[in-house]
Amino acid sequence: MWARWLNVILGFWLVSAPFVLDYRLQEPQLNDLCVGLGVMLLALAAIAIPKLRYANTLLGVWLILSPFLLGFGGYRTATLNDIIVGLLVTALSLVWDHRVWTPHRRPLTQS
Template sequence: MENWSNAKLCDVANFVLGAVLFFSPWMFGFDAGAASGNAYVTGLAIAILAIAALAAFAVWEEWLNLIVGLWALVSPWVLGFQGTTAMTVHVLIGAAVAVLAAIEIWIMTQNPPRLTTGR
């Protein structure tokens, strides 16, 4: 049960991080270019995956969150908005989401959830 709680906490944290990334163009004043568009799409994807994981956990959701988090991490260089506040936000949130997803994957591989009650 402790592992389940840790996984849920990671999902809640990912939801918050996704929401912060989504609202970051308004919070930090990004321009209307690639940085803000990427923040909207990536933040929304992170939040939706976190909600899906909270509703019904599946390992594939965590793998997708890991990929989206890594995308947020490298997107400033791919899309060309390095050296900006938008870059800092994307890198920090992307790294945090990727680490949390990796932790959840590790937790689930160490103690996979039981599908039966054991009765």
């Protein structure tokens, strides 16, 4: 579950990054605001429903590719931020969660 909380923090960073890093272009501003909100909300939802974490995998990959697909790849600050945060979000969304894959065991009862 710790990985979900780290993704919540990374989502918050994405929402605040355009202001902290003073982005000058509208494309990276809107991208980080929208994706940041999505990462936060999906990470919070994945705390309750662990399999939702894979949706953040898609958002992480989008962050890595978005500077080039949206045309702000030449803007170094936003590009580096999105690639680094995208790699972290993707990696954290793939962290194994034993609650998803471990079958529930019933306690042994005495006969």
